[in-house]
Amino acid sequence: MRIWTIFKKEMLLYFTSPVAYVVFTFFLLILGYFFYSIFAFYNLTSMQAAMNPAFARDLNIIDAVMRPLFSNTGIILLFFMPMLTMRLFAEEKRSGTIELLLTFPVRDSEVLLGKFAAAMGLFLMLLGFTALYPGIVGYFARAEWGPLLSGYLGLVLLGGAFLAVGVLISSLTENQIVAGFATFGVLLGFWVIGWSADLVGGGWRTLFQYLSILEHLDNFGKGVIDTRDVVYYLSVIVLALFLTMRSLESKRWRG
């Protein structure tokens, strides 16, 4: 029950400060721009395809619009998610409110889950706004709902992993800016590590590809829910939250 209390408080703080509004505005502006260009390009190709029936057979709106849009969303999230989590613990530590929070009759795990749930809740709201795009796609063309839903599942898992890493890093510093940039740096590292997979051979290649945080999103966009991808994201979330617990507990014994 106390998780809910923490959740409500964090939500209130998101919306009483400009953070939520700024993130929402720019995320949706940028994603809207991406959607527009991808959709317009698809429009162009399909007109060309009208003259070439063989080509038109392979044209699929989910594959051509939603899949690239999902992977673009993943990249934009990588830039925006650190801003949702950087405040969570760092600000409490800087202002000293953590001292009161941790002396309230509430477990560290409840504090952590409440905060994570609030970040997740805000992220789901954000994702809810993007439902407009598949809506438009579905209005103009016959869309398959399976790959759409699995694509969203992938985004939810991806965002969850981003947020969990952000919460962890926020618990390690008193400075929001440091928390934000360190989170961004770590996530970026987990993205670009996939690029070097082609340069190394053998087991390293597999490892690098597996570690690459955006690589796992692609399958979801295709409509494939692979347990390897699900396990990857879930283990990032669980590991990051577990380490955050340790980091919170260390406050108690380190003083």
Added chain:
Amino acid sequence: MIQVDRLTKQYGPVTAIRDVSFRVEKGEIVGFLGPNGAGKTTAMRILSCFMPATGGTARVAGYDVFSQSLEVRKRIGYLPENVPLYLEMSVAAYLEFVAEIKGVGRSERKRRVAEVMDRCDIADVQQRLIGKLSKGYRQRVGLAQALVNDPDVLILDEPTIGLDPVQIAEIRALIKSLAGQHTVILSTHILPEVSMVCQGVIIINRGRIVARGSLDRLAEEFFPTSRIQLQIVGPGDAVGAALRQIPGILRIEQEAMGDGVWLYLVESTRGRDVRAHIAQLVVERRWELLELHQEGMSLEEVFLRVVAGEEYAADASELRGEA
């Protein structure tokens, strides 16, 4: 209500408090007094379960602060130094949040919040954001927050720091009104605060308790004699000699003030009032008594004696190579 036994806290090589033991009974208001950096905040943070001790035990309301921390935290109200609050929240929303997280039932939450707002005199600012409030109001919100679950024990770290004199008086009156129903432990480095608000005092210096007791008892312990200041017009030395004859008087210092006026500082055994004798003597000899005044044992003097004595002893032992 609070039992502390040989509590020690080390930050790396630095010992913040060492072997601190004391008890606070139910309904008592006890002042934790010490110079800055004496270890007051450390002791408060351990009692409030914010951080564990390196050694020793502490029990609050019958529960161990380390192994039964949640039980303790349900029964305390804590006001940390500098009053950390969520500045973007309104007073009412903040207090509702604290009440909820402290487990005040949904049905009585509104009533409790209204009650503490009333008690701390912040009802008129309840819709304002905490960040927009003055220091005095924030302090009261902090106190309201500590009181909202009607805790058995209140732990207040420097509750009047940074306030103006009027606000200080208000906060002190508020704390004083808590005696009886709540056990209060408050830290301060302001001496008059303790004598005004608290029944007992614990003096802490360099991480150790150097004195503990009621104010009267401390005065007795550290001032075994009482002092009287006299101004008499008369033959100086003869007056001094006559005063020495009065039973109970241990020591006299005299000083000429000019115009035949003499100043005497008289030390007598505590508990034996020699003032009547002195007055009688002066009248019999037809001298003139200008002033007779018993010097109060201010806490300030107790404190200075205790802390200075400690430091003197510590320095001496350091010189001997013991510390």
